[in-house]
Amino acid sequence: MKHTISVLVENHFGAFDRVATMFSGKGFNIRSISIGETEISEVSRMTIVTDGDDQIIDQVVKQLNRLIDTIKVVDLAETYHVERELALINVGIHKGSMEELKNICDIFRGNIVDITNKSMIVEITGPPDKIDAAVNVLAPFGIKEMARSGIVALKRGEQIKIQKKENLTNN
Amino acid sequence: MKKSNNVLCGADIFFECLKREKVEYIFGFPGGAVLKLYEHLYDVDFLQHILVRHEQGAVHAAEGYAKASGKVGVVLVTSGPGATNTVTGIADAYMDSVPIVVFTGQVASHLIGNDAFQEADIVGITRPITKHNFLVRDIKELASTIRKAFFIASSGRPGPVVVDLPKDVIASKCEFVYPEDIEIRGYKPTYKGHINQIKKAAEVIANAKKPLLYVGGGVIMSGGSEELGLFARDNKLPVTMTLQGLGAFPGTDNLSLGMLGMHGTYWANQAVNNCDVLVSLGARFDDRVTGKVETFAVDAYKIHVDIDPTCIDKNVVVDLPIVGDVKHILAELASEMPKVPDTKDWLAQIQDWKDECPLVYEDNDGRLRTEYVIEKISEKTKGEAIVVTDVGQHQMWTAQYYKYNHPRSNLTSGGLGTMGFSVPASIGASFAIKDRPIVSISGDGGFQMCIQELVTAVAYKRPIKFFIINNSFLGMVRQWQELFHAEKYSFTDLSETNPNFVKVGEAFGIESYSTENPKDVDSLLDKAFSVNDRPFLIEFKVVKEDMVFPMVPSGGSISDMMVKRLNPKRMT
Numbered sequence: 073m074k075h076t077i078s079v080l081v082e083n084h085f086g087a088f089d090r091v092a093t094m095f096s097g098k099g100f101n102i103r104s105i106s107i108g109e110t111e112i113s114e115v116s117r118m119t120i121v122t123d124g125d126d127q128i129i130d131q132v133v134k135q136l137n138r139l140i141d142t143i144k145v146v147d148l149a150e151t152y153h154v155e156r157e158l159a160l161i162n163v164g165i166h167k168g169s170m171e172e173l174k175n176i177c178d179i180f181r182g183n184i185v186d187i188t189n190k191s192m193i194v195e196i197t198g199p200p201d202k203i204d205a206a207v208n209v210l211a212p213f214g215i216k217e218m219a220r221s222g223i224v225a226l227k228r229g230e231q232i233k234i235q236k237k238e239n240l241t242n243n
Numbered sequence: 244m245k246k247s248n249n250v251l252c253g254a255d256i257f258f259e260c261l262k263r264e265k266v267e268y269i270f271g272f273p274g275g276a277v278l279k280l281y282e283h284l285y286d287v288d289f290l291q292h293i294l295v296r297h298e299q300g301a302v303h304a305a306e307g308y309a310k311a312s313g314k315v316g317v318v319l320v321t322s323g324p325g326a327t328n329t330v331t332g333i334a335d336a337y338m339d340s341v342p343i344v345v346f347t348g349q350v351a352s353h354l355i356g357n358d359a360f361q362e363a364d365i366v367g368i369t370r371p372i373t374k375h376n377f378l379v380r381d382i383k384e385l386a387s388t389i390r391k392a393f394f395i396a397s398s399g400r401p402g403p404v405v406v407d408l409p410k411d412v413i414a415s416k417c418e419f420v421y422p423e424d425i426e427i428r429g430y431k432p433t434y435k436g437h438i439n440q441i442k443k444a445a446e447v448i449a450n451a452k453k454p455l456l457y458v459g460g461g462v463i464m465s466g467g468s469e470e471l472g473l474f475a476r477d478n479k480l481p482v483t484m485t486l487q488g489l490g491a492f493p494g495t496d497n498l499s500l501g502m503l504g505m506h507g508t509y510w511a512n513q514a515v516n517n518c519d520v521l522v523s524l525g526a527r528f529d530d531r532v533t534g535k536v537e538t539f540a541v542d543a544y545k546i547h548v549d550i551d552p553t554c555i556d557k558n559v560v561v562d563l564p565i566v567g568d569v570k571h572i573l574a575e576l577a578s579e580m581p582k583v584p585d586t587k588d589w590l591a592q593i594q595d596w597k598d599e600c601p602l603v604y605e606d607n608d609g610r611l612r613t614e615y616v617i618e619k620i621s622e623k624t625k626g627e628a629i630v631v632t633d634v635g636q637h638q639m640w641t642a643q644y645y646k647y648n649h650p651r652s653n654l655t656s657g658g659l660g661t662m663g664f665s666v667p668a669s670i671g672a673s674f675a676i677k678d679r680p681i682v683s684i685s686g687d688g689g690f691q692m693c694i695q696e697l698v699t700a701v702a703y704k705r706p707i708k709f710f711i712i713n714n715s716f717l718g719m720v721r722q723w724q725e726l727f728h729a730e731k732y733s734f735t736d737l738s739e740t741n742p743n744f745v746k747v748g749e750a751f752g753i754e755s756y757s758t759e760n761p762k763d764v765d766s767l768l769d770k771a772f773s774v775n776d777r778p779f780l781i782e783f784k785v786v787k788e789d790m791v792f793p794m795v796p797s798g799g800s801i802s803d804m805m806v807k808r809l810n811p812k813r814m815t
Contacts (some may be wrong), residue, residue, distance in 0.1 A: 085380070086366065086370070086378070089367070090370060093370050093371050094371075097371045100312050127556060128559065130556060131553065131556075134553040134555075136551070137552070138393060140374070140427060140430045141375075143428055143429045
C-alpha cells in the first residue's frame, strides 16, 4: 500500500543524504521524494511516498525516527491530509490542436506557461491522480518532456508541532 | 553554560573536550591531516595515546576497550587511507552496538571535493555504518560536536560516531566554550519502559508454564546483569543467551542453558522451540538465532524488551513490545511479578534435553581438540578471564565451552563477523581491565588478519595470552564446504602456506610455544598464566577436520539441527 510520510529534518548538510542512504540501505522503496523549507528556517520538510505492507511501513517510520537529524516523522496515510504535486509538461502543437490543448488545460485548471510554434509547456497542479489523468489525455499530442515535483503534503487542521531551538536551550 | 574567555586553537579545544569526556586512552596513528593534533598531543598528560600499526587495529582496540569497560573508545587517524582503514572496525562497532568515537583528519576545507592528496569522503562512506557522523566545518562548532559525538555514541543503543576534522579547522582559533548540557531535538532515547506493558509482561510471565529468557548483549550494555540474575533466580526462569549475551548470566548457574541459535546447545534450542512465553531482553532476533523465522518459537507468546524501537517487529513480530532500558525494565518486572511461576516440570524437561544430547567431543584418540583447549582455559581461569575471540569455529567452541562468570568478559565480533578482531581488541581490553587475565583466541586464518598489532602488544607490554587454534584451515568455511558445497575445499586449506607461528611470535619479541599434544596443554597454560608483564603466545595444533556441532543450517528450523557428523569417513 502507498504511504505518504512527512519528515521534518534538521536543515543540515547531509540530512537528505542520510534519509536516502537509509532507504537504499534497508531496501525500502521511494516512489517520490521532495524537500523544501518550512516555517522554521533551520528545519526542512521531506515528503516521501513509499509503499509496503504494515510491517515495512512500521520499519520505515521507526528507521526514519532513529536518524539523529530527523525531528518528527508522520505517516500521513493515518491522518486526513492534503497532497499536491506539480507537473510541467511540454506538449507538441500540431495544426489545429491548439484549441483542444487549451480546453484540456482549462479542464485540469492548468496554465500554459510557455509557448512556441512547435510546443507549449503546461503547468498542472493537483493530487497525483489528477496529474496522471492529465498526462494520459495529453499523451496523444506528443509529450516531449515532463518534470514532476513529487508530492508535497500537509496534515489537515492541527499542525505538527516542532520544538523550536530557542525553547530547547532554555530547558 | 560555562563561559570562559580563553581563545584556543582547534587542537587545544579538541584535547580540552577529551579531558572533560574523561578519555583515558586514544588508539591512533598519525598522518598529514592530523599533524597539528599530534603536535599538541605531544604535551598532553591526562591521557595516553596508544600507537597501533594499522588503523583497523585502532578501531578494534577501541572496541575492545569499550566492550570491556563500558566507556567510550576513542580513535584518532588521519585523512584518506587512514580514515578508510577504519571502515571495517566502524561497521563492526555498528553491528555490535559498541560506543566508540572515531576522529578522522580531513584535508583543508577549501580542498574538500578537489581530489586533494589523501582526501576521502569519510562522512559519506561511513554514513550507513555509523549511528551518526559529523564533518566539523566551523571551529565554533568543534566543542559542541565533540560533546554530541560522545553523547550519541554512549546513550540509547550505543554505536560508533565519526567526527571528520578538516586540517584548517583544527589550526584555526576561537573562544573555547564547553557545552555542559546539550540537547539534540531529533534524538531522545526512551529509557523508562511503559509501566502498563511491564505489568502485563509480569502477569504473562507469572502465569507461564514454560517461560524462557532470551538474553542478548543489551543486558550487558545496560549494566543489567545483576537485575537479570535476581529476576531469573527469584522466579526460577531458565536463561539462554546470544553470542553477545554470554556473560550476562553465569554459565555455571543451573538456570543457564548456554547459547542458543545456529551453534547453540541442543537443550537451549529445544527450549526456545517449546517454550510458551519467550522473553527477549536486549536481543534482536538475529538470523543466526532464529534460523527460519516462520518456525521460530511459533507457539510462544513473545515479549520483546529493547531500547531501539527499530528492533521491535523487525525480524519477528512480537506480542508485547517494551521499549526502554533493559536494566530498569528488569528491575520493574521483578517488582511487578504477582507470583512466582511454577517452572519445576519445565526445568526438568530442559534437563532431559540436556541429558539427551549434551555437548560432547571425541577425546580418546590422543589428538588435540579445540573443545579441550577451551575447557582447560575455562578451568584455569575459573571463568574470570576476559576472553576475546576472533571469528569462526574457535569462536563458537569458545561460546560453547567457556563458562563466563561476569558480563563484559566475552568480547567477540558477532554481527559483522570480522576476522582479525581478536588481536587488536584484546589489546584495547587490556587497557580497560588490569586485574583479570586477558585471553585472545584466534584461528590460524584470523590471526594473520591483524597480526601487525602484536607489535603494539609488545610495545606496551600487554599481559595478553595469544592463543592460536591452528587447524590449518579456514575452519568454518571448510565446515560449510563439507556440508553444503559438495566438499569442494576451495581456497580454505592453509596447511602448506601458514607461517611458523612460534617464529612469528618470537620475531615480534613474544615468548611463543606450540603443541599438538593434549598432555602439554596444562603445563603450557600454567606457564602462560604465570606471565603477567608481557604477551605470551601458544599455538595449539588441533585436528584439521573437526566441525562445530550442534548446527542449525542457515535458514533452517530447529528440527533441522545436526548434532554430529553424518559420515565419519570424511575424517581423514
